[in-house]
Amino acid sequence: KAGVTQTPRYLIKTRGQQVTLSCSPISGHRSVSWYQQxxxxxxxxxxxxxxxxxxxxxxFPGRFSGRQFSNSRSEMNVSTLELGDxxxxxxxxxxTGTRDEKLFFGSGTQLSVL
Amino acid sequence: GESVGLxxxxxxxxxxxxxxxxxxxxxxxxxxxxxxxxxxxxxxxxIIDIRSNMDKRQGxxxxxxxNKTVKHLSLQIAATQPGDSAVYFCAENGYGGSQGxxxxxxxxxxxxxx
Numbered sequence: 001k002a003g004v005t006q007t008p009r010y011l012i013k014t015r016g017q018q019v020t021l022s023c024s025p026i027s028g029h030r031s032v033s034w035y036q037q038x039x040x041x042x043x044x045x046x047x048x049x050x051x052x053x054x055x056x057x058x059x060f061p062g063r064f065s066g067r068q069f070s071n072s073r074s075e076m077n078v079s080t081l082e083l084g085d086x087x088x089x090x091x092x093x094x095x096t097g098t099r100d101e102k103l104f105f106g107s108g109t110q111l112s113v114l
Numbered sequence: 115g116e117s118v119g120l121x122x123x124x125x126x127x128x129x130x131x132x133x134x135x136x137x138x139x140x141x142x143x144x145x146x147x148x149x150x151x152x153x154x155x156x157x158x159x160x161i162i163d164i165r166s167n168m169d170k171r172q173g174x175x176x177x178x179x180x181n182k183t184v185k186h187l188s189l190q191i192a193a194t195q196p197g198d199s200a201v202y203f204c205a206e207n208g209y210g211g212s213q214g215x216x217x218x219x220x221x222x223x224x225x226x227x228x
Contacts, residue, residue: 105157
């Protein structure tokens, strides 16, 4: 099975712009989660989707949003980019997203905001 | 707030020695714990997991120990190899319904000296 695929691998944007990141989960996985990773804050949960519905959301401003499609692929969007949004954005998938299911991560999208 | 933390940010070991990476958690509601390994430029890779009804679980060259009394988790790597050099994260499933809100520690960087 192919792993979790994230595109693009790298992105450079300027402040005020918006960005859309894409994630294709492992085939058969219906739960997709997004995490932000920075050197200072580590890995922080953004949100989780299952069957096109957001089930959980972390403590991030409304500029961060996401969606999931019927084929379980997911996108996240960040509007009005700030310098502090520079980070590695990781997508993870699991079959059903239950509490004792391990997550499988993609390689991430490295976002740099200038 | 409640969070998973790591005792040591860096660990340097000699090739062939055993490594022990420690983690403290504070959420009593957590009942599932995972160790991930992250190599440079890659996403976190699952190593081993353990449920709260267990004290110990073994994998290939790795062992996870869970001490619920003191809320402590450790990862033991036997016969550490250069390929084990990476950042290791512990994570707990915290509270809430779905699993999408994994709480990660800050990570321990393991360096293996040849």
